[in-house]
Amino acid sequence: MPIAALRAPLPDPATDIADAVRARIDGLAKPPGSLAALETLAVRLAAAQGRSTPVADRARVVVFAGDHGVAREESVSPYPPEVTASMVRTFAAGRAAVAVLARQAGAELEVVDVGVAGLTGLPPGTDGVRVVGARVAEGTANLAAGPAMTPAQRDEALQAGAAAADRAAADGVQVLALGEMGIGNTTPATAITCRLLGRPAEELTGPGTGLDGAGVSHKARVIQRALDRTDVTGPLDVLAELGGFELVALVGCMLQAAHHRIPVVLDGFIVGASALAAVRLDPRLRPYLVAATRSAEPGHAAILAAVDAGEPLLDLGLRLGEASGAALALPLLRSACAIVEGMATLDDVLSGRI
């Protein structure tokens, strides 16, 4: 196993505490179950954190960014690969969607360059944004033609992700919202999902940020070439053969966050593909995951069923990535925590103590 996060078994969720929180919620001043998904969320956070009063005040959004050989060589995105670097600069300037949404949610934003091509130096972060350099290479190799990365590069990306979780734990972060930036990265995400779920490319390939029908067909053929090229099925091998640096870093970050008992809010399809690989590496990761948003990508529903991260909290039709959905879901986590702590019990109300 390449990193410590993969060696040690993940802690079990605190089911005793979860049961106590469920009982407390059932006794609050409202019809039982009437806050529905918010109640389930509070119980899930309590189990993950091992706290009878779950907390989500200190939240950090982490966006891993990387480039992709397959985008450079196979035209799988309507946007040129240079946009990845441009967007990292826009994150740093606090003016990308996720920067605006994280600020609005009162969350910090950390951008981790794990493999952005053509980014000279690291842009200084402004306005609550931190940029971290952990570049494994200037983008991956073309996964349709050969392995996307070497095993050593994969391990380096896993480590970069785990390091982000360690920083969060050291800073007292209570929940992590994870996202990604990388032009073309629905292609590796779809390839990973197809391989781990045993599905053909044409079933799970979608338009990403905006391909037309012909573009989707072309992308599905590129992904199928990659799937036909290699028959690995172990999650670590799949990540090296079909992954992207940001996708691999997300895996390391999720697993290490669970070691720290920090719940992880998953953005859409691409983060979902990483969650799928991470859950294959250690199924005990599941209770630490919270699905923020339902993606329009055809592979996402299958991922959600496989990773068991709960029903997505939001279904707004988002198809941006960047952790935009995860950032938008943060107030719901805080609200779930607040009801556990702030509400009167039904006994208080009926007995006239209020």
Next chain:
Amino acid sequence: MPIAALRAPLPDPATDIADAVRARIDGLAKPPGSLAALETLAVRLAAAQGRSTPVADRARVVVFAGDHGVAREESVSPYPPEVTASMVRTFAAGRAAVAVLARQAGAELEVVDVGVAGLTGLPPGTDGVRVVGARVAEGTANLAAGPAMTPAQRDEALQAGAAAADRAAADGVQVLALGEMGIGNTTPATAITCRLLGRPAEELTGPGTGLDGAGVSHKARVIQRALDRTDVTGPLDVLAELGGFELVALVGCMLQAAHHRIPVVLDGFIVGASALAAVRLDPRLRPYLVAATRSAEPGHAAILAAVDAGEPLLDLGLRLGEASGAALALPLLRSACAIVEGMATLDDVLSGRI
């Protein structure tokens, strides 16, 4: 027409400003349309407010509370009517679900007693909660046996709702989130919806806060008795015959808020029934409404289609009322506003100006 809000025609939404905001959003640094429902929401708020930078920072949650003769006499709820007064005290103490959720959303909470039975005096508000007395009567009459209220009582309730909108406007409130409290009030809400949409009670009657199958059947028979008792179809007549004080106050509040160009966030089924009546009184109300949450009550889908308040922002299975869903949606309104103002344009990014 009983109140000023019903006499004057509502202002048209600012379609020119909405078009400009749509164009601005299309030029932001993201794939066109990728923020989906958040973009639609920003445009809707801009049109309602007549502002090219829509705002939702100053938000107020208003909960109208009243009791129901039909709950006293016909057993249509698993909870006794006394719970309405108890819950108003719990709101005032800042310890009901909506009080917690409003606080978490950074919104003020105003509770308006328009007809709570057995509430001696007004509980003092604490912790950002204001309690306003505007009691029309100690609950309505039993709508299954006769008119729920007199036309004069209806007009008084409409006026109480309009006054809440006037207070909000005077205080500089930018968005209103509306809710209700009243044991048994899915019964008048269902009756109003059935009459205005021409549907029989058995089609639209649901479990409310927790009736079992036999309870739902009984409730449907009670509602059908009310529908069979009177053949009025005009919305003002329907409100007096089949309404509740809090339902009528909501109608007055929505219409008056639109006069002030304050967008109104609708909680679930009961507030939806009021929105349906309000839209019948003036269809120009529609663009001022924002649907917060999808209710499990069977009548809600038909209401949503009729009032055209957009796809609900949340679908969390909530069935509490109180404005809990509307309060939970407020951060999404703020986020929609923030993207319009805070994001770089695609031109900025591609030209290297960032």
